[in-house]
Amino acid sequence: RQFEGYDYSQQSGFFPPEMMQQQQPYMGQIYQPTQTYTPTSAQSFYGSSFEDEPPLLEELGINFDHIWQKTLTVLHPLKVADGSIMNETDLAGPMVFCLAFGATLLLAGKIQFGYVYGISAIGCVGMFCLLNLMSMTGVSFGCVASVLGYCLLPMILLSTFAIVFSLQGMMGIILTAGIIGWCSFSASKIFISALAMEGQQLLVAYPCALLYGVFALISVF
Numbered sequence: 582r583q584f585e586g587y588d589y590s591q592q593s594g595f596f597p598p599e600m601m602q603q604q605q606p607y608m609g610q611i612y613q614p615t616q617t618y619t620p621t622s623a624q625s626f627y628g629s630s631f632e633d634e635p636p637l638l639e640e641l642g643i644n645f646d647h648i649w650q651k652t653l654t655v656l657h658p659l660k661v662a663d664g665s666i667m668n669e670t671d672l673a674g675p676m677v678f679c680l681a682f683g684a685t686l687l688l689a690g691k692i693q694f695g696y697v698y699g700i701s702a703i704g705c706v707g708m709f710c711l712l713n714l715m716s717m718t719g720v721s722f723g724c725v726a727s728v729l730g731y732c733l734l735p736m737i738l739l740s741t742f743a744i745v746f747s748l749q750g751m752m753g754i755i756l757t758a759g760i761i762g763w764c765s766f767s768a769s770k771i772f773i774s775a776l777a778m779e780g781q782q783l784l785v786a787y788p789c790a791l792l793y794g795v796f797a798l799i800s801v802f
Contacts, residue, residue, distance in 0.1 A: 655735070671727050672730065682733060686740050686799065688744050689740065708729060712785070717777075733796070735763045739760040743800050761790055761794050772785050
C-alpha cells in the first residue's frame, strides 16, 4: 500500500468541520481550576479573640455568684429576695444541698437517699401545678425545683443537729417546728417575689410547710 501523495483533504466531507479546525496552542491554563472558595482564618471563624468567650461554668449554667446570693437569701429570711436572680433554673446548688441532706442523715444512721429524691420530685411537681394555677405569669418547673432545693438548706442544719442530739423531746419539737417555718417562709418569700404574687405568701407557705414537714419527719424519726 502506498500512502505517499495521498491528499487527506479530499476526505474532508467524512469528518465534521469542527474536527478540521486548527488546533489551538497549549497555554498551560487548561487543568488549572478556578478558586471559588476563600478560606477564612481560624480567628475570624471562632471570634475576634478567645478572651471574649464566656467561662465554661457559665455555659453549663453554673454561676457561683448567683448561688452565693441565693444561699444568703435563704439564710436571711428577712432579706428582700431578688426576683430576677431567683427566677432561674439553677439546679447545681439544690443538687449539692440534697446530697448534703442525705449525707447528714447517713451519719445519723439513716439511709434515706431514695426518699429524699423521691419526695423532692413529688413536691416539685405539686408546687409547679399549684403555682401555675395561682400566678398570672406562670412558672417553669426548673425554677420551682431550684427554689425548693435552695430552701432545703435549714433542714440540713436540723439533720446535722440530729447526729449529736435526739429530736424526739420537747426541745427537738420546738427546733423542728422552727426549721419548718424557716424553710417554708424563705421559699414562699422567693416565690411571691419572682412571680409578683403580693398578698399571697401565706397561701404559698402552707404547701411548702407540708413538703418540708415530711423532710423534718425523716430527720426526727
